[in-house]
Amino acid sequence: MNGIHDMGGMTCFGPIEREENEPVFRADWERRIFALNLGKRGGFGPADMARHRHERSNPGFYINALYYERWLASVEMALKEFGVASDEEIASGEATTPWTPPGPPPNAAAIEKRVRRGSPATRDTGRQYPRFDVGDHVRARNINPSGHTRLPRYIRGHVGTVTRLHGTHVFPDTNAHSKGENPQPLYNVRFDATELWGSEALSCDRLYIDLWEDYLEPAGRQDAKDY
Amino acid sequence: MSEQSRRTFIGGLAAGSAASVGCHAAEEEAHDHHNAASSPYLERRRSPAETAALDERVRKLENLMIQKGLVSKEGLEKIIDIYENDLGPMNGAQVVARAWVDSDYKTRLLDDATAAIGELGFGGIQGEHMVVVENTPSVHNVVVCTLCSCYPWPVLGLPPNWYKSAAYRSRVVIDPRGVIREFGLELDDSVEVRVWDSSAEIRYLVLPERPERTDELNEEQLAELVTRDAMIGVLKIPERSA
Numbered sequence: 001m002n003g004i005h006d007m008g009g010m011t012c013f014g015p016i017e018r019e020e021n022e023p024v025f026r027a028d029w030e031r032r033i034f035a036l037n038l039g040k041r042g043g044f045g046p047a048d049m050a051r052h053r054h055e056r057s058n059p060g061f062y063i064n065a066l067y068y069e070r071w072l073a074s075v076e077m078a079l080k081e082f083g084v085a086s087d088e089e090i091a092s093g094e095a096t097t098p099w100t101p102p103g104p105p106p107n108a109a110a111i112e113k114r115v116r117r118g119s120p121a122t123r124d125t126g127r128q129y130p131r132f133d134v135g136d137h138v139r140a141r142n143i144n145p146s147g148h149t150r151l152p153r154y155i156r157g158h159v160g161t162v163t164r165l166h167g168t169h170v171f172p173d174t175n176a177h178s179k180g181e182n183p184q185p186l187y188n189v190r191f192d193a194t195e196l197w198g199s200e201a202l203s204c205d206r207l208y209i210d211l212w213e214d215y216l217e218p219a220g221r222q223d224a225k226d227y
Numbered sequence: 228m229s230e231q232s233r234r235t236f237i238g239g240l241a242a243g244s245a246a247s248v249g250c251h252a253a254e255e256e257a258h259d260h261h262n263a264a265s266s267p268y269l270e271r272r273r274s275p276a277e278t279a280a281l282d283e284r285v286r287k288l289e290n291l292m293i294q295k296g297l298v299s300k301e302g303l304e305k306i307i308d309i310y311e312n313d314l315g316p317m318n319g320a321q322v323v324a325r326a327w328v329d330s331d332y333k334t335r336l337l338d339d340a341t342a343a344i345g346e347l348g349f350g351g352i353q354g355e356h357m358v359v360v361e362n363t364p365s366v367h368n369v370v371v372c373t374l375c376s377c378y379p380w381p382v383l384g385l386p387p388n389w390y391k392s393a394a395y396r397s398r399v400v401i402d403p404r405g406v407i408r409e410f411g412l413e414l415d416d417s418v419e420v421r422v423w424d425s426s427a428e429i430r431y432l433v434l435p436e437r438p439e440r441t442d443e444l445n446e447e448q449l450a451e452l453v454t455r456d457a458m459i460g461v462l463k464i465p466e467r468s469a
Binding site for chain 2: 005006007008009010011012013014015016017018019022024025026027028029031032033034035036038039040041051054063066067069072075076079084085089090091092093094095099100101104105106107108110111112114115116117118119120121122150151152154164166169170172186188193196197201202204205206207208209210211212
């Protein structure tokens with residue numbers, strides 16, 4: 001979706017506010033909501049779906065909320081959308097309707113394992129043979145899906161050069177919507193700053209971004225010495 | 228690692244080089260907005276009453292999620308312990324220092340960062356697919372996630388608020404030199420700036436340049452010089468005084 005989260009290239013947000021010796025969490029509730037989100041049992045969909053929950057929030061809220069206020073809203077939204085808790089239960093903090101989890105919640109050992117192992121996005125299924133190679137010119141397709149996408153607006157329609165093949169990765173645009181992982185080649189693509197921002201950008205500057213094959217169409221091949 | 232020692236890795240003063248000439252007339256216009264009035268959209272701290280309300284709301288949610296069997300107290304405490312104490316820029320600093328002293332390691336790091344970082348015991352959530360990009364006298368790399376807040380947790384910990392802010396996410400792709408200058412680093416116009424937008428599950432770590440006058444330092448001492456901001460790429464590692 002063309003949401004407020006897709007902010008690359010906007011210049012209206014003023015200076016970058018920094019804090020010396022910033023703690024990991026600025027308040028106890030930030031610490032708690034971070035842990036609640038990461039420590040909850042499975043069954044609430046992949047990270048792509050969680051990201052889309054943030055994107056679907058009210059744009060005024062999104063832009064004005066503290067970072068972890070968005071996480072709080074996202075966890076509450078997940079509980080409601082997966083039918084685990086009602087608005088009333090969330091407001092009161094007391095469970096009044098039955099919901100039987102399929103097993104015990106993650107304990108400390110399970111958390112340790114989850115954090116240290118991670119959850120790779122690569123797959124040995126799906127499209128294993130990349131359509132593009134390093135050095136190929138590609139154009140980012142001009143798509144404007146109503147759902148989740150990781151193709152930012154500032155890239156769409158522009159021509160870049162493939163610099164790296166990352167292997168076969170889960171495709172967020174379908175995965176966020178329970179429409180399958182649709183694993184496909186993921187590429188790193190380099191764009192000239194002048195291609196993205198016009199002739200006033202510096203000709204020596206570049207933007208590198210990871211793009212799935214379904215985001216790309218061929219745009220010829222450049223001289224191999226250029227990459 | 229103590230909070231104090233964790234913090235020493237995060238700090239790092241501006242390492243602005245000697246004045247260099249702006250390479251482009253348009254560039255000066257491009258960063259006029261640095262002097263713009265504070266935006267109404269900037270993240271702000273909450274009042275004590277608002278913080279108390281958020282505390283209460285999260286407390287209720289935690290209670291509910293425990294009752295529903297979604298989380299365990301010990302699981303939650305484990306997460307907080309890991310992210311407040313185990314993971315942070317001190318891990319990335321070890322990776323950088325190793326690359327500075329061991330050229331074979333550096334080769335492996337630039338070739339397969341996930342495996343090379345794993346050699347030092349770091350990996351897991353938000354570090355499953357790592358790529359390390361090297362700064363040189365002629366190339367400066369800087370990392371962002373314009374769409375959300377993607378960041379290499381195992382080697383840098385959780386991101387600072389500025390990294391997640393609308394101001395940084397929006398502007399570093401269109402005006403990287405202006406943003407970097409705002410952090411205190413003036414890049415010469417001969418330097419190629421490479422911005423990495425973390426749009427997929429690949430996570431980027433910048434390998435900063437080793438400062439001058441560090442020949443006598445061992446790996447551990449070198450690691451102490453490495454700052455978080457240099458590994459994101461908004462600064463260089465401060466030069467040591469002669």
